[in-house]
Amino acid sequence: MARGGGGGGGGGGWISLPAELIKEVSDRLPADVDQIHIHQVCSHWRASTAPLAACRPWIVAGHDHHRNHYSVVNPIGDHSFWLPRGGTRIQPRAHAPAGVPYCCGMPCGWLALTDDLRSPTRLILWDPLSQAEIPLPTLTTVAQVFLSGDPLTSPSWMAIASQKIPHVQLGQRLFFWRPGDAAWTSQLEYPNGRIEGAAFHHCRFYISTKNMTLDIFDLQQHPPKRFPRINLYPPLQARYRRVPGRPVPHVVAWNNQMLLVMVYRGLYNATVLAEVYSPDWAAQPLDLQEKVTDLGDYSLFLGRGDTLALSAKEFPAIRRNCVYFVEHDTAKHDRWLVVFDLVSNALERIPHPEEQREGGSKTSGWLGYSWFCPRRPFVQDQEPL
Structure with a gap:
């Protein structure tokens, strides 16, 4: 061109x-x-x-034949990218490498791609912007891949993979890999339930699970060591009785802090409320402290797995001070996205793409999974997201 x-x-x-x-x-x-x-x-x-859609975060969707039940630990598998509103399907910025059609993660603006979901012979990280490829050692039944930093800019980045344990519905085990390692290092203690949110902060890896537990790993130790597991029910017990919904925790790094976001799911698993806390992570038991209602120019983007905090100054298409939540385990498939305003407590439900939209409908098999954010925006004029 x-x-x-x-x-x-x-x-x-x-x-x-x-x-x-x-x-x-x-x-x-x-x-x-x-x-x-x-x-x-x-x-x-x-x-x-x-204007280019590439400078806003995209929803990553997967075919639901890889997820026969909303609580099963499975990779995304066959994947596609969609604009959050309107049900418009979009293409990645460049064609993905041949022979690795399945996705098992989209961390730090990269895609983790593999040639087979059960017994892969190839597992790579691929950057759609630069088209750089980084090979990873193969690992069977990988559900998700996370990165502690951008491999192109972080000299000490690490890859973390969650592996589905066969015949155990929520069973998974963590593996760690650094550039130069011959193979993955196994973490014998595994998360207590499906990983809902994952984030990195100050050389620590935080993961929150569907079973209301939180694990923190010290990445400076070899292999990484897990701190005592945190049960999130006790600090939320009083609040839980007043909210008509079941809490699901998500961790997200923002403004040099590690936040805890509780998304409450009500009747038919519908999202009814989102609350943001900045806990005292050193307190025993965990002290949630006051709720956070002002994120400045930022909004939080949650789905299943990697979480994002994005600034409306860098991504003008997004609204500030909101929680964007992909309805990644809604069995009825009638919601695509929920946007929760932290000041007004207003909750906007974005419907699933309409049947006439390209490739997407309630019956097409495409289910929202999480967010993919390009490594940097290109243009400034965008329609609201």
């Missing part, structure tokens, strides 16, 4: 192409990376093409 303004004199050449023709060419490009290039040629081309 030509990116310069070359051509004949007198303002001719590429920069003088009619806006309708530029838009038609842009609409025919199959990969987002080409649309990024066409958008960057000059101000005339930028004004003639639609």
Whole structure:
């Protein structure tokens, strides 16, 4: 794709192409990376093409035939990317490497891809932006892959994989790998239930589970050591009796703090409330302290697995001071996303993509899973998310 303004004199050449023709060419490009290039040629081309969806977080959806029950620990598997509103299916910025069609994680702007969900011969990290590939040692029945940092910018990053334990519905075991290691290192003590939220903070790995427990691992030790497991029911017991819903915990790093977000699920597993806390993690038992109601320009993005805190200054399409929650285990499939405003307590339910939308409907088999965020935004003008 030509990116310069070359051509004949007198303002001719590429920069003088009619806006309708530029838009038609842009609409025919199959990969987002080409649309990024066409958008960057000059101000005339930028004004003639639609803003890029790539600078907002995308919902990652998977086929529900990999998840025959909402509580089973399974990878995403067959995956696709969708805009949060409107049910529009979008393509990654570049075509993924051949031979690794299954996804088992999307940490730090990377995708963890494999060639087989049960007995893989290939497991890689792939960055859709730079198209960089990093091979990982293979591991059977990987459910999720997490990264402590961006492999392109963090000199001491680590990969963590959760492995599904056969014949155990919520059984999984953690494995750790650093660049240079010949194989994964097993963590014999495994999470108490399906991992709902995962985040890194100050060389520690935090995971919250569906069974209301929280594990913290010290990544500076070799192998990483787990601190005493935290039961989240006692500090929430009084609050739990007043809220008409079942709490599900999510951890998320924000503003040099580790937050705990409680998402309450009510009748038919519908989200009814979200509360954000900044606990005293050193207290025994855990002290939730006061609720956090002001995230500044940030909003929190939760699904199953990696959690995000994104700034509306960097991602103008998002609303500030909200919790965006992908309804990743809603059996009725009638909700796609919930947006909870921390100040007004207003809760907006975004419906599942309509049947006429490309590839997505209540019966198509696509279920929302979590969020994928490109490693950096490219443009500033976006419709609200």
